[in-house]
Each structure stands twice: as structure tokens, then as C-alpha cells.
Amino acid sequence: MADDAVPSGLTAGAIVGLLADSDRRRCFAAIELGARTLDSVVDATGLTAAQVGKALGRLANAGLVIAAPDGTLIVAVPALQAAARDALARPESAEHEDQPEEVRKVLRSFVIDGRITQIPTAAGKRQVLLDWLAQEFEPGARYSEQMVNLILGKRYHDTAALRRYLVDAGLLDRDHGQYWRSGGTVVA
Numbered sequence: 001m002a003d004d005a006v007p008s009g010l011t012a013g014a015i016v017g018l019l020a021d022s023d024r025r026r027c028f029a030a031i032e033l034g035a036r037t038l039d040s041v042v043d044a045t046g047l048t049a050a051q052v053g054k055a056l057g058r059l060a061n062a063g064l065v066i067a068a069p070d071g072t073l074i075v076a077v078p079a080l081q082a083a084a085r086d087a088l089a090r091p092e093s094a095e096h097e098d099q100p101e102e103v104r105k106v107l108r109s110f111v112i113d114g115r116i117t118q119i120p121t122a123a124g125k126r127q128v129l130l131d132w133l134a135q136e137f138e139p140g141a142r143y144s145e146q147m148v149n150l151i152l153g154k155r156y157h158d159t160a161a162l163r164r165y166l167v168d169a170g171l172l173d174r175d176h177g178q179y180w181r182s183g184g185t186v187v188a
Contacts, residue, residue, distance in 0.1 A: 010063050010079050012087035018062055023047055023055040028075065031065055036072035084089065103128055116156040119165070127169060134171040135186030143179045148172075 020023045022046075030044035042052050056073070068074045099107060106128040110120055121180040122127045134152050135145065143151070145163075152159040163179075166172040173182040 010083055015064060015083055016060065016078065018059060018064055021058075022057070023051050024059055024074075026050055027055040028059060028065065032075050036068075036074075038073075041073070063136075099132075100125045103132070107132060111155075114155065119156075119158075119161065126165065130162075130165055130169050130171055131172045132186045133166060135182060137181040139173065139181050139186060141180065145177055145179065165180050 015113045016039060019028060026047060027041050030041045033044070035041045035044045036047065038056070041047075041056065044047050045052060047055070056065060060067075064076055065073055066076045097104065099122070108118070110129055111115055111132070115161040116129065120129060132154060133152065136155070137148075148163055149159040152162045156162055163172070163174075163178055167174055167179075169183070171181065172179050172185045174180075
């Protein structure tokens with residue numbers, strides 16, 4: 001296998017899944033920090049030989065830990081790097097293709113698979129994102145705060161912040177616990 005080849009199935013998600021187990025994570029860390037044999041991993045982790053054997057078996061089967069030419073255990077750094085490159089080079093999403101290019105650019109930076117990854121600090125970019133969110137609310141309809149939270153919660157975890165931003169931007173109004181859309185682009 002070439003140095004930069006990723007073993008089949010060794011994606012960033014697969015790596016995270018492997019390291020979600022505490023025994024595998026401890027073994028991986030021990031090897032990364034210099035443990036090179038089964039016995040030294042046992043000593044470094046405080047796990048039993050059976051626990052280490054099981055964890056290393058899973059890490060080795062996935063290609064995350066390999067045997068060096070001298071037989072010692074090492075982390076497959078090229079596989080990690082290749083998985084990271086693949087994760088960063090995600091394909092261009094068609095998620096926002098119905099938007100103008102300048103809006104698409106902002107949404108691609110802050111929205112992945114319909115979820116907001118972070119709120120932009122730049123006012124102009126935040127306004128683009130908020131206008132996109134306002135499309136979730138039908139003009140003329142009234143919404144309870146609970147319903148607003150459900151709608152916004154599909155997009156981002158901090159619904160209180162989004163409500164505040166939408167009201168401050170003049171895209172939603174509120175009165176006596178009721179919200180309604182008061183601005184934003186209207187999509188025909």
C-alpha cells in the first residue's frame with residue numbers, strides 16, 4: 001500500500017468511531033506517546049493484556065495501528081493524514097445551488113447538511129444566514145416560542161441566540177409570546 005493510501009473504510013468518521021472506545025483510545029495514545037510493544041502498552045495504559053489485545057486488534061484491523069519493519073507498533077500517520085485530507089475535501093454540495101453565488105458562498109461556509117456550524121461574527125455574513133433562516137417562517141403565520149424553537153432547533157442548537165438575532169435583524173417580530181415573520185427575502 002502506498003504511504004498516503006487510506007485503508008478501505010478508514011475515513012475520518014471511522015477513526016472517530018474507533019477512538020470513541022476508551023480502551024482503544026488509551027492504547028492509541030500509548031503508542032503515539034512511545035509504547036512500542038504489547039507489554040509496554042499494557043504498562044502505559046493500566047489495562048489488562050486481554051483488553052489491550054482486543055483494542056489493538058481492532059486498531060490494527062482498521063489500519064490505524066501498524067507494525068513497523070522492526071515489528072514494533074506505530075500509528076499509521078499517513079492513513080490519518082489521508083483521512084483528514086479526504087474529510088476536508090468534501091464534495092461541493094448542491095444544498096444551496098438555488099441561491100445567488102455570494103449567498104451560496106456564505107451558506108457553504110456556515111451551513112453543512114442543513115445545520116449551522118457556527119454563527120458568523122461579520123454582520124453581513126450573519127445577515128445572509130439570518131435571511132436564509134427566515135425562509136423557514138411563512139409570512140403572515142404566527143408561531144409560539146415553542147414552535148420557533150422547534151423550527152430553529154433543526155438548524156442550530158442555540159435557539160435563543162437565533163431568535164434574538166432574527167428579532168434584532170427585523171426578520172421576526174414578537175409580542176405576547178407570539179412570533180411572526182416581518183422581513184427577509186420572499187421566495188416565490
